[in-house]
Amino acid sequence: MDRFIECWNGLDDPRTGNAALHDFHEILAIAMCAVLCGGQGSVDMGLFAKSKEPFLRGFLRLENGVPSHDTFSRLFRMLDTEQFRAAFQRFMAGFSEQCEGVVAIDGKVLRRSFDSASGKSPLHMVAAWGCEQRLVLAQIATDAKSNEITAVPKLLEMLRLKGTIVTADALNCQRAIAQQIVDQGGDYALALKGNQGTLHDDVVLFLDDPASKAITAEPVVEADHGRIETRTATVATDIAWLNKDHHWPGLAAVGKVERLRETAGKTTSQTAYYLLSAPLTPERFNEVVRSHWGVENRLHWRLDVVMNEDQDRSRLGNGPHNLAVLRHMAINVMQKDGEKGSLRGKFKRASWDEAYLARLLSLF
Incomplete structure (x- = not known):
C-alpha cells in the first residue's frame, strides 16, 4: 500500500464531511483491483468490493466496511482530472x-x-x-x-x-x-x-x-x-x-x-x-x-472489445475521464506483467486467482 499511495501524491481528496467515510487511498486501491479483474464502472467496483472483502482485508483496513457503488461514482465524478492525469504520469x-x-x-x-x-x-x-x-x-x-x-x-x-x-x-x-x-x-x-x-x-x-x-x-x-x-x-x-x-x-x-x-x-x-x-x-x-x-x-481495439469501454455509461462530472485513465493504467500493468496470454485471459485470471491479482498489485 505504501508504494501504491506514492502513485497518488499530489492528488487531493475532493470529498468533505460524511462523504469521506471511507479512506481515500483504499477506495482507489479497490477501484484499481476491480478494473484489473475486468470491472467496467462504479457498479462493478461496488460488487467487487463486496465479493472480495476477505481478500481486500488482507492489505486494507476497511474500518467502515466496503464502499458502495455510489461512493465510487461520487469520488470519480469529483476527482480533479489534471491531478489524476499527473498521477498517471508519475505511475508511468x-x-x-x-x-x-x-x-x-x-x-x-x-x-x-x-x-x-x-x-x-x-x-x-x-x-x-x-x-x-x-x-x-x-x-x-x-x-x-x-x-x-x-x-x-x-x-x-x-x-x-x-x-x-x-x-x-x-x-x-x-x-x-x-x-x-x-x-x-x-x-x-x-x-x-x-x-x-x-x-x-x-x-x-x-x-x-x-x-x-x-x-x-x-x-x-x-x-x-x-x-x-x-x-x-x-x-x-x-x-x-x-x-x-x-x-x-x-x-x-x-x-x-x-x-x-x-x-x-x-x-x-x-x-x-x-x-x-x-x-x-x-x-x-x-x-x-x-x-x-x-x-x-x-x-x-482492446479498450473497445476486451474492456468494453464504449458501453461504459459513466457520464457525470469527471467520471468518464478518470475512469478512462484507470483503464489505461490497467492495460499498462497487464503489459508490464510480461506473462504470455491474451489481455482478456489475464483479466479473467486476476478475477479468479487472488495470488495473481496480488502479483499485479506488486507492480505498483
Missing part, C-alpha cells in the same frame, strides 16, 4: 524512464459518455502509445474531435521525445505540431492529406513521377486473418525545392506507402503520403508507418 515514470522508438498519437471517442440532458458531447481521449513498449505513455481529454489539434501539443509536452519518432494521422499534420516535435528533440512521420492543399499536391506529383530521385524498398508481404497485404515504401530526400516553396519545419524527406490488400472477395489498393523529419531508409520508413497501427490494434 516507474515503468518507462525514457520513451523509445515509435510514439503513436491518436484519439478515441468514448461513445456512451455523452449526456443529452446537459448537452454534453462524448469525451474524446487523445493518447500517446509507445509502440515498442506497448504502453500508454500519456493521455489528454477533449470534448470534441475538432479540438484534438489543440490537445496534441499539450500531450507532447508530457513526453520526453529525444530519440523517438512521433507518428500521427493527417488531422495532426500541422506546422506547429511538427515544430514542437523537432524542438523537443524528436523526429516525426506525419500522414499527409488534402488538409495541406498545395503541399500535398506537390508531394503526390513528385513521388508519383517515375523520374524523381526516390528510393523504393522491396515489397513486404504479410498474410493474416484471411487477407494478404503487400506494402511498398518509397522515400525521397532530394527535396530542397519543396523546402524552398513550403518552409515546413524540420522537413528532411517525403515518402509514400502503397498498400495492396487481397481478400477472398476483392482486391483494394491505397497510397498514403508522409512528411519525415529524418532521412529514413524505405525499409525503416515502412516499419515506422506499420508501427503506428499499434495504437489502434493494441490499445483502442
